[in-house]
Amino acid sequence: MRKIHVIPQKQKRNTLIALLIVAILFTIATIQTEYQPLSFFMNMENFWEFLLVDLFPPQLADPPTIVEGIVQTISMAIAASLLSCVFSLILAFLGSRTTAPFQPLCKIIRFLASLQRNIPSMIWTFILIMAFGIGSVVGALALFITTCGFLIRSFIETIDEVGAESLEALQSVGASRLAIITQVIIPASLPGFLSWLLYSLEVNIRSSTLVGAVGGGGIGLIMMGYIKQFRYHSAMGVILLIAAVVIIVDLLTNYLRKKVLA
Amino acid sequence: METVLSIQNLKKYYGATKAVEDISFTVDAGEVVVIIGPSGAGKSTVLRCINRMIEPTEGSILFEGHDMAKIKKEKDLKAMRRRIGMIFQSFNLVQRLSVFQNVLHGRLGYMNTASAVMGRYAEEDKQKALDILAMMGMESMIYKKAGELSGGQKQRVGIARALMQNPALLLCDEPIASLDPSSSKIIMNQIQDMAKKRGIACIVNLHQVDVALAYADRIIGIHQGRKVFDDVPEKLTKEMIETIYDAPIEELTVGLEEGVALHA
Ligand SMILES: Nc1ncnc2c1ncn2[C@@H]1O[C@H](COP(=O)(O)OP(=O)(O)OP(=O)(O)O)[C@@H](O)[C@H]1O
Numbered sequence: 001m002r003k004i005h006v007i008p009q010k011q012k013r014n015t016l017i018a019l020l021i022v023a024i025l026f027t028i029a030t031i032q033t034e035y036q037p038l039s040f041f042m043n044m045e046n047f048w049e050f051l052l053v054d055l056f057p058p059q060l061a062d063p064p065t066i067v068e069g070i071v072q073t074i075s076m077a078i079a080a081s082l083l084s085c086v087f088s089l090i091l092a093f094l095g096s097r098t099t100a101p102f103q104p105l106c107k108i109i110r111f112l113a114s115l116q117r118n119i120p121s122m123i124w125t126f127i128l129i130m131a132f133g134i135g136s137v138v139g140a141l142a143l144f145i146t147t148c149g150f151l152i153r154s155f156i157e158t159i160d161e162v163g164a165e166s167l168e169a170l171q172s173v174g175a176s177r178l179a180i181i182t183q184v185i186i187p188a189s190l191p192g193f194l195s196w197l198l199y200s201l202e203v204n205i206r207s208s209t210l211v212g213a214v215g216g217g218g219i220g221l222i223m224m225g226y227i228k229q230f231r232y233h234s235a236m237g238v239i240l241l242i243a244a245v246v247i248i249v250d251l252l253t254n255y256l257r258k259k260v261l262a
Numbered sequence: 263m264e265t266v267l268s269i270q271n272l273k274k275y276y277g278a279t280k281a282v283e284d285i286s287f288t289v290d291a292g293e294v295v296v297i298i299g300p301s302g303a304g305k306s307t308v309l310r311c312i313n314r315m316i317e318p319t320e321g322s323i324l325f326e327g328h329d330m331a332k333i334k335k336e337k338d339l340k341a342m343r344r345r346i347g348m349i350f351q352s353f354n355l356v357q358r359l360s361v362f363q364n365v366l367h368g369r370l371g372y373m374n375t376a377s378a379v380m381g382r383y384a385e386e387d388k389q390k391a392l393d394i395l396a397m398m399g400m401e402s403m404i405y406k407k408a409g410e411l412s413g414g415q416k417q418r419v420g421i422a423r424a425l426m427q428n429p430a431l432l433l434c435d436e437p438i439a440s441l442d443p444s445s446s447k448i449i450m451n452q453i454q455d456m457a458k459k460r461g462i463a464c465i466v467n468l469h470q471v472d473v474a475l476a477y478a479d480r481i482i483g484i485h486q487g488r489k490v491f492d493d494v495p496e497k498l499t500k501e502m503i504e505t506i507y508d509a510p511i512e513e514l515t516v517g518l519e520e521g522v523a524l525h526a
């Protein structure tokens with residue numbers, strides 16, 4: 001009897017080849033970096049010792065400074081998110097094919113956005129520190145730049161998703177381009193805009209700590225200071241605090257997102 | 263009756279595709295003209311060329327003394343478009359806005375930019391919107407979101423929006439294709455009312471021949487972009503229907519049965 005294939009032979013073969021390539025890549029990479037997962041796990045007692053003796057119990061050495069640092073980090077994230085939201089909204093309306101007053105602008109804005117987005121915020125921080133020195137303004141600016149890149153793109157997509165149908169209706173009514181934007185596109189995309197803004201807030205709370213650590217100020221810089229001084233208990237205290245803040249912000253934005261999208 | 267729209271030798275080519283090939287006809291005030299034809303015949307294209315949502319390749323479209331096909335300036339085109347209402351198969355409402363706001367959109371073409379952008383409608387426009395909605399039996403849901411309405415209710419909002427434009431001409435592209443028979447009947451009656459009571463010229467694209475027969479003052483049959491019939495419904499013979507649809511009449515009866523319920 002003839003065998004009936006559930007999955008085409010060709011597809012099977014391609015999957016096999018793909019698996020093989022991944023295996024080869026893994027082997028090469030392991031040899032290259034001398035990364036030995038086995039010996040890592042063998043030496044785990046070192047790690048446990050570090051964790052249990054050096055990190056615990058966590059400590060909050062200087063509460064006023066730490067609170068100030070946390071507030072600074074959160075403010076950095078909020079300021080960067082809100083400012084880039086306003087900025088990105090304007091650019092998104094100029095960069096979306098549906099709303100752009102002239103088409104060449106679309107390409108320029110999309111290019112700008114991908115440049116901003118594809119260079120990580122840490123790198124932007126380094127660049128800005130070279131230019132302006134250490135401080136939370138630099139941190140906020142670095143976050144602002146990457147957030148813009150990502151929000152412009154998301155906002156453009158949100159605008160482009162507005163149904164061609166309601167646009168057609170308002171065009172046939174004889175409404176002007178600006179009126180179409182405020183009467184159709186903004187109401188239809190508002191939940192999308194807000195949802196992306198909340199997401200950027202989440203991301204920025206996380207990356208503002210990192211950006212801070214490399215010189216952008218706030219709690220990240222304080223944590224880095226403790227690590228450099230080998231004050232691991234205090235560092236651990238700050239790390240747990242940051243984790244708590246991130247979780248609280250996530251819960252909050254998730255709650256708000258549900259409200260907005262309802 | 264006075265002629266509202268006069269189309270001469272309208273053509274629309276998409277590259278090698280001849281979507282509309284040399285179509286001419288006129289529509290009078292208060293007249294309901296139904297366009298029938300198989301899928302892809304060019305019905306929607308004809309309709310959208312009239313208000314220039316699609317750029318015609320050739321021909322003239324005389325509406326209220328202006329040739330729509332020759333208008334160059336965006337501003338002039340908008341001024342003409344506000345006198346032409348349009349009703350769509352998929353209703354084309356802004357789902358997240360209220361019924362009231364959607365109906366008021368019909369006034370946007372008449373307002374100055376600042377008021378239109380801010381959505382500041384004149385009190386008399388709001389009163390007019392309320393009156394129209396009341397006439398359509400929708401007064402209890404003016405603050406409901408358009409997305410929450412049934413299909414038949416959405417189409418009534420679509421008609422109300424078009425009425426707000428004070429149109430001389432109404433273009434309806436398969437207004438009942440997404441509706442059940444009883445809603446279809448309400449909508450078709452309302453379109454007919456608008457033609458008869460307000461003297462609006464109406465062009466309605468339809469798939470159901472029997473609905474066309476029931477409501478049309480005149481029927482235009484299109485086949486592969488060409489007009490093959492243009493006369494009163496009484497003159498539409500079985501043979502003619504077969505020519506328009508390029509199929510024996512038995513194969514066209516699915517639509518006819520739906521229509522029987524419509525007449526009941
Ligand atoms: N944007 C376009 N580009 C290329 N060809 C198109 C385009 N729009 C329509 N056509 C073609 O023009 C012809 C007429 O299309 P049209 O939509 O007017 O048909 P219709 O009579 O409205 O059909 P239906 O009853 O299915 O709505 C079709 O052959 C279609 O493929």
Ligand SMILES: [Mg+2]
Pocket residue numbers: 305306307435
């Ligand atoms: Mg069509």
